[in-house]
Amino acid sequence: MFAHEFVRNAYLAGTFVGLACGVVGWLVVLRAQVFAGDALSHVAFVGAIGAAVLGFDVRAGLFTLTIAVALGMAALGRRGEVDDTVIGIVFAWILGIGILLITLLATGSHGGNGLAATNTLFGSIFSLSSGQALVAALIGLAVSLAVAIAFRPLLLSTLDSELAVLRGLRVRALAAGFLVALAIVTAESTQAVGALLLLGLIAAPAGAAHQLTGRPYAGLAVSAAVAIAAVWGGLALSYAIPSLPPSSAIIGLAAGAYAVAVASARARRGAPATG
Amino acid sequence: MSANPSLSLNLIEDIRQLTTFPFMVNALEAGTIVAVVAAVAGWYMVLRRQAFSGHTLSVMAFPGATGAALIGIPTSLGYYIACAAAALTLGGTGRARTSSRAAETAAVGTIQATGLAAGFLFLSLNHQVLGGPETLLFGTFLGISRGQVLVLLLVAAGALAALAVCARPLLLATLDRELARAGGLPVAALDVGFLLILAAAVATTSQITGALLVFALLVAPPAAAQKITIRPLPSLALSVAFALLVVWLGLGIAYFSPYPVGFWTTTLAFGLYVLAAGSRRLARG
16 A cells, blocks of 8 residues: 555655644644634635635645634634634635635636635545645644643643733733644645545544543543544545545544544443433 | 626616516525524524534535435435434534533534535545535525425424424523523423524525525624624514525625625625624724
8 A cells, every 4th residue: 555655645644634633633622612623624725715716826825814814813802712603703704705716716717627626625635745745744743843832831821811821821822823823734734634624633533532531641642643543544444445535534533533432431420411 | 697687776676677587586585584594593503602513514414415416315305314413413412411612612523524524425426416515515596496495484484483482491591501400491402402493494594505604694693683682582683684684685786796695695794793793892882
């Protein structure tokens, strides 16, 4: 399997995208910001379409718009925490702009056949070039390192923002910085797993880790491990079964891990609490 | 458009033009039904802070439609089945069962991603039927048949009736869960019941607006209404009025312009919310 270059590229990019999603995702879940990640992934999609319409580099479009919206979200919310309703309204509008751009793309000189849009929505990890894979891996590694360095202040500001303020931490700046890190992961992962399926790699491994352990560093490790394992397993499965798209296989495995974690956590607690 | 519509200053003439073609009449009727049901269900959704769950239900249209195409059942049936299944899963893992908001968002996100992954799998197993996923995601406002309008009307009436029956207990359970539970209300059942009603509303709406743009109708009009007043009945009425305004204006403008309905409705809805939020800030001084 590894004799093929496209498989090696997919594994290189997928490993680090998985690492970044696992690490960032653990904090995303802790901060209950999965919806923000979801919104950013849709924004990334619109950014890619916009870049295609204007004739820019797709990657530049993805990153610019996603980071801009992340900063906007941070500015709108109190202490950088945004209301779900505001997120919903803003991203519905950005999607509306997306459909306008798709119309422009379809009628414009680019003659879009929808393939670019489909790839952005669902990813095409098996068609990465070695250069693209390397860039994806480096960005994933850089974001993971940045979050790891800022992990303690981020954790404190999430769990007890008053105490964090008393300690002299700049809670707002941390929240904005974290949203930007999330935006970078989103924009990058869009290339690999696609804008819509990225959410699964952010939410499921981290959700599983939160079910299994409450200790921060152990949780972070479990989350990253589950995300990377889902990517590796999903790629192998998809290679073995050609009709199974890699994104579906990866998300399927990640969601399976989450389901197992929830079930085992419930079994340990005894009978599940009733509403 | 076949007849080269042109906008004039004469409003009556413009409306006559709008209703010349049967497809526009169908679109306006469907849009009206959808606006009412989305505004009412969305009002509760915004109050309950379940926008993420609502969005998750709305993307279930994608696996619903692709799955329906794969096994050869009507698309709208696929929508309802997928949305109802997602609502039950959300109800089983969501609010009632999880202790924290963090666990809730992880569960909702995972369910959404799984649905999308399944939809993508169905699509790749069945390439020839669908031109591209964009039409599913962004809707076909202008290709609605009489039969579809009738189905929409029935489902919307059912969802509204169900919501009317549990309106007061649901409001209490939303505003104060502990009090509602102490008062003997089945809070967990209300959670699941509301998600099912929301699923029906979303499945109905997304056939018209597309899976991704449901949100413009489901979130923005109720949120704008709640910015202006929080008294339930006036706020609900305002929400419906806003949604109707967005749909009618959106369809009207789209008819006379080369740009898609989805763009106009989302932009109008967003503008409305910004106006409502801004006016409240002004009123507060």
